[in-house]
Amino acid sequence: MTGSKHLLETQAGTRVLLDCGLYQGLPDLEERNWTPPPVDPRHLDAVFLSHAHLDHCGYLPALCAQGFRGPIYCTAATADVAELVLRDAAGLQEDEARRAARHPQRHLHATPLYTDADVDKVVNQFVRIAYGEQRSDVRSCGLCLRDAGHILGSAIMEITCDGRRLVFSGDLGRYGRPLLHDPTPIAHADIVLCESTYGDRLHPPNDPRDDLGNVITMAMARRGVLVIPSFAVGRTQEILYAIAQLQAAAAMGDVPIYVDSPMAIAADRIMERHPEALRFDLRARFGPHDDSIGARHVTNVEDAADSRALNDIAGGAMIIASSGMASGGRILHHLRNRLPRPQDTICFVGFQSPGTLGQQLLDGRKEVRIFGIPVPVRAAIAHVDGFSAHADREELLRWFGGFVDRPRTFIVHADPAAAGALAAAVAARYGLVATPAQPLETAEV
Numbered sequence: 001m002t003g004s005k006h007l008l009e010t011q012a013g014t015r016v017l018l019d020c021g022l023y024q025g026l027p028d029l030e031e032r033n034w035t036p037p038p039v040d041p042r043h044l045d046a047v048f049l050s051h052a053h054l055d056h057c058g059y060l061p062a063l064c065a066q067g068f069r070g071p072i073y074c075t076a077a078t079a080d081v082a083e084l085v086l087r088d089a090a091g092l093q094e095d096e097a098r099r100a101a102r103h104p105q106r107h108l109h110a111t112p113l114y115t116d117a118d119v120d121k122v123v124n125q126f127v128r129i130a131y132g133e134q135r136s137d138v139r140s141c142g143l144c145l146r147d148a149g150h151i152l153g154s155a156i157m158e159i160t161c162d163g164r165r166l167v168f169s170g171d172l173g174r175y176g177r178p179l180l181h182d183p184t185p186i187a188h189a190d191i192v193l194c195e196s197t198y199g200d201r202l203h204p205p206n207d208p209r210d211d212l213g214n215v216i217t218m219a220m221a222r223r224g225v226l227v228i229p230s231f232a233v234g235r236t237q238e239i240l241y242a243i244a245q246l247q248a249a250a251a252m253g254d255v256p257i258y259v260d261s262p263m264a265i266a267a268d269r270i271m272e273r274h275p276e277a278l279r280f281d282l283r284a285r286f287g288p289h290d291d292s293i294g295a296r297h298v299t300n301v302e303d304a305a306d307s308r309a310l311n312d313i314a315g316g317a318m319i320i321a322s323s324g325m326a327s328g329g330r331i332l333h334h335l336r337n338r339l340p341r342p343q344d345t346i347c348f349v350g351f352q353s354p355g356t357l358g359q360q361l362l363d364g365r366k367e368v369r370i371f372g373i374p375v376p377v378r379a380a381i382a383h384v385d386g387f388s389a390h391a392d393r394e395e396l397l398r399w400f401g402g403f404v405d406r407p408r409t410f411i412v413h414a415d416p417a418a419a420g421a422l423a424a425a426v427a428a429r430y431g432l433v434a435t436p437a438q439p440l441e442t443a444e445v
């Protein structure tokens with residue numbers, strides 16, 4: 001899980017890296033980012049990038065810093081979103097390096113894994129291609145990207161080399177979601193690499209919008225402030241879209257909503273620039289007087305002083321801020337301020353990794369540490385499951401139903417239990433030979 005990187009080598013000796021992700025999560029896993037990859041980046045011909053989540057693109061600046069000068073193929077929307085998240089990641093790493101100098105006892109990295117200047121190199125190496133466009137500029141390796149419906153710009157890769165067709169799922173999205181398309185079914189493949197993030201789980205059957213509406217009603221009844229930690233890119237827009245629908249159905253009152261995330265505001269603008277990656281054109285669907293993704297009463301907070309001023313709001317408002325797992329960003333200031341207040345509510349709208357502040361709060365901890373300071377937890381803690389951007393087990397199996405061939409299948413990008421479960425399910429339902437791939441395993445196909 002995380003750190004997605006797959007090396008494809010053709011008979012002609014072309015070497016293409018499929019995704020170039022960062023390891024994320026517990027400290028031991030993140031430490032792996034500091035071990036150079038087993039292949040010299042200078043000897044890679046190209047990178048094919050499925051989407052702009054950091055666990056798929058977050059190592060690209062390090063790759064360029066180590067001498068990779070080749071093209072990075074992705075959709076235009078992925079290039080725009082990746083630039084946003086990579087600049088943010090570089091900034092966080094540069095911050096850590098500065099903190100390391102101030103607090104030598106904390107064992108932080110004194111040099112950043114990469115800097116904003118390395119992100120400039122990545123941006124210059126992006127080659128933007130459209131969904132459905134056939135490219136053959138990499139020697140002996142054709143590429144076509146199809147919409148994966150996971151986040152804005154996400155793609156499934158159809159790769160042809162040595163007379164064989166390889167399909168890499170990237171991360172697959174959901175079916176029937178309001179903003180993004182369904183994952184594109186693929187008919188032909190000899191080999192499939194498929195993710196299995198949710199390969200052993202099912203999403204709840206109820207509509208997360210209704211659950212969110214209930215949380216908003218309860219939070220406002222307490223006369224407090226509702227704080228939603230949310231990923232800036234994708235999730236925040238989905239929450240705003242759900243709020244727009246709740247407002248249109250008069251299922252919530254006129255609550256002022258503050259989006260306290262410069263990155264989410266930038267992501268909104270990227271979304272508006274890429275109607276090709278959405279189910280509909282946001283500009284056509286909503287009027288010019290809607291504030292954000294169709295929602296009303298939304299104030300975008302860019303300035304740090306305006307962000308601090310939100311601390312003075314006593315009740316009757318919502319604050320959406322990142323990061324989604326409360327592992328950094330402006331949300332930490334809001335949590336430090338709101339957690340001790342019994343009238344306030346904190347609502348998580350995504351998966352919380354083990355060890356994160358978000359998981360500690362969902363576990364019911366009565367005290368947490370923020371910026372090294374103990375903070376009592378008196379606010380109500382809520383969780384709306386179901387906004388996940390990942391296909392669950394049944395949705396992954398539904399996507400496999402699109403193949404008319406019987407591809408040899410490798411399950412990648414998953415915890416061992418989830419990989420094993422999906423491999424067994426794919427074999428049982430479709431009769432495919434499916435195996436969970438191991439780290440550093442090589443397969444000749």
Ligand SMILES: [Zn+2]
Binds near residue numbers: 051056150
């Ligand atoms: Zn993803």
